[in-house]
Amino acid sequence: MDKTVSNLPAAVAAIPDGATVMIGGFGGSGAPIELIHALIDRFVATGHPKDLTVVNNNAGNGHIGLAALIEQGMVRKLICSFPRSADPVVFTEMYLAGKIELELVPQGTLAERIRAGGAGIPAFYTPTAYGTDLAKGKKIEEFDGRPYVQERWLKADFALVKAHAGDTHGNLTYNKAARNFNPLMCSAAAVTIVQVSELVAPGAIDPEHVITPGIFVQSVVHVPNPQQEETLNRANAVYSGAVQP
Amino acid sequence: MTQKLSNAQIAWRAAQDIADGAYVNLGIGFPEMVAQYQPAGRQAIFHTENGILDFGESPAKGSEDWDLINAGKKAVTLNPGAAFFHHADSFAMVRGGHLDVAILGAYQVAQNGDLANWSTGPKGVPAVGGAMDLVHGAKRVAVITDHVTKDGKPKLLESCTLPLTGVGCVTRIYTSLAVIDIQDSRFVLIEKLPSLSLADLQAVTGAELLVKAPFADLIVPEL
Numbered sequence: 001m002d003k004t005v006s007n008l009p010a011a012v013a014a015i016p017d018g019a020t021v022m023i024g025g026f027g028g029s030g031a032p033i034e035l036i037h038a039l040i041d042r043f044v045a046t047g048h049p050k051d052l053t054v055v056n057n058n059a060g061n062g063h064i065g066l067a068a069l070i071e072q073g074m075v076r077k078l079i080c081s082f083p084r085s086a087d088p089v090v091f092t093e094m095y096l097a098g099k100i101e102l103e104l105v106p107q108g109t110l111a112e113r114i115r116a117g118g119a120g121i122p123a124f125y126t127p128t129a130y131g132t133d134l135a136k137g138k139k140i141e142e143f144d145g146r147p148y149v150q151e152r153w154l155k156a157d158f159a160l161v162k163a164h165a166g167d168t169h170g171n172l173t174y175n176k177a178a179r180n181f182n183p184l185m186c187s188a189a190a191v192t193i194v195q196v197s198e199l200v201a202p203g204a205i206d207p208e209h210v211i212t213p214g215i216f217v218q219s220v221v222h223v224p225n226p227q228q229e230e231t232l233n234r235a236n237a238v239y240s241g242a243v244q245p
Numbered sequence: 246m247t248q249k250l251s252n253a254q255i256a257w258r259a260a261q262d263i264a265d266g267a268y269v270n271l272g273i274g275f276p277e278m279v280a281q282y283q284p285a286g287r288q289a290i291f292h293t294e295n296g297i298l299d300f301g302e303s304p305a306k307g308s309e310d311w312d313l314i315n316a317g318k319k320a321v322t323l324n325p326g327a328a329f330f331h332h333a334d335s336f337a338m339v340r341g342g343h344l345d346v347a348i349l350g351a352y353q354v355a356q357n358g359d360l361a362n363w364s365t366g367p368k369g370v371p372a373v374g375g376a377m378d379l380v381h382g383a384k385r386v387a388v389i390t391d392h393v394t395k396d397g398k399p400k401l402l403e404s405c406t407l408p409l410t411g412v413g414c415v416t417r418i419y420t421s422l423a424v425i426d427i428q429d430s431r432f433v434l435i436e437k438l439p440s441l442s443l444a445d446l447q448a449v450t451g452a453e454l455l456v457k458a459p460f461a462d463l464i465v466p467e468l
Contacts (some may be wrong), residue, residue: 026295026296026314026332027314027318028311028314028318029295029311029312029313029314029318030312081372081373081374081375082372082373082374083370083371083372084370084372085318086318088370091370092369092370095370096369096370102370102371104371104372104373105373106373106374106375106376106377106378107294107332107336107373107374107375107378108294108332108335108336108339108340108375108377108378109377109378110332111331111332111333111335111336112333112336114333115333126340126381127340127381127382128340128377128378128381129377130411130412131359131409131411131412132377132408132409132410132411132412133364133408133409134373134377174329175312176297176310176312176313176329177293177295177296177297177312177313177314177329178312179296179329179330179331180295180296180331180332181331181332182331183331184331184332184333211331228311228312229311230309230311231311
């Protein structure tokens with residue numbers, strides 16, 4: 001079994017217009033910058049994919065990564081908990097101009113909806129958001145004398161995820177708090193594409209230490225020394241597609 | 246009003262009520278200051294929504310690891326005994342009742358424990374983060390806040406006028422003037438600044454303050 005893909009353009013080649021794409025990371029921690037930029041390269045060269053629905057905790061920062069994807073006009077709708085950052089100008093301007101749709105979800109509900117999507121649970125009840133604007137229109141039910149809000153699963157066509165080490169079967173480990181939403185998104189997408197900083201042989205990751213089992217992963221692409229969103233933003237980097245040869 | 250506690254002093258007072266070994270989540274911003282004022286001999290374990298238990302202070306400038314951040318996206322360090330976990334486990338800790346204390350900021354608190362701290366209205370880009378989750382599940386949900394708004398209006402009210410974060414969730418409020426508990430949907434005075442009369446405190450509080458037992462003086466060191 002070998003799930004590796006030889007390069008980034010090949011890894012993102014199958015994502016169509018209108019796809020729902022989960023993008024891992026929390027702020028810059030765990031953000032798969034190279035996979036996102038490969039998707040932008042494809043859009044700049046071919047005009048596709050567009051009209052994407054993106055699921056991420058945030059809405060990008062500066063003009064690289066997710067913010068650059070939004071800036072290109074590739075994203076029709078964003079599902080997130082906190083569309084603010086140190087430099088949220090791209091999303092803020094698009095949102096206030098009515099050019100992008102926002103579904104705001106409390107962070108723990110977002111995580112659990114994604115988990116439920118991966119686990120085959122179509123709906124669940126949570127105390128979160130009861131009695132608030134974010135529960136409007138949702139079913140309320142009482143359990144043991146307390147009211148709970150019904151929330152639906154969240155699934156995706158694709159997930160773009162950054163992991164630390166990955167083997168050719170797609171077994172993954174993460175780096176510190178860069179784990180965040182990634183294991184959940186791997187399970188909730190029909191096709192999960194992972195960029196790994198270290199590509200290793202099966203058996204090199206101790207089975208006791210596997211965080212995401214390979215069954216949740218379809219493609220692995222080796223990206224050594226990945227770029228960090230925070231470092232790029234501190235250098236005021238801007239990404240608008242690969243320089244054409 | 247001439248005298249009130251600084252934010253550092255409010256944070257200090259809130260820190261005195263955190264037991265040794267407690268699992269604690271501090272909201273982004275002002276509540277993060279509480280971690281600096283743990284009493285000697287006590288060590289709480291701090292939780293951050295993005296998947297760390299027992300993170301420590303900020304690293305020295307230049308030695309940040311941007312995969313090691315807290316919910317406010319600030320670089321942190323790890324204490325011995327720290328653990329990483331994914332977001333669904335992190336919020337299982339929150340909603341599942343495993344945290345001992347959550348300390349949050351507030352725009353408004355109502356006498357029945359309703360909290361408004363995520364939105365000031367329909368203008369701009371809405372953002373909620375983990376606020377609506379954190380108010381559920383911690384054994385104790387406390388608020389630290391100035392007693393009044395910047396333009397002098399009460400933040401402690403009969404009912405909130407801003408969009409709610411949670412219903413009936415707050416149990417204690419540490420303000421710049423007093424410590425107030427919520428019991429049976431009423432504000433109950435626990436401590437107040439000794440320089441302030443009860444009438445003066447009531448005048449800047451938007452709902453009746455009950456005095457059920459002798460209250461104490463709110464005494465805080467210079468910080």
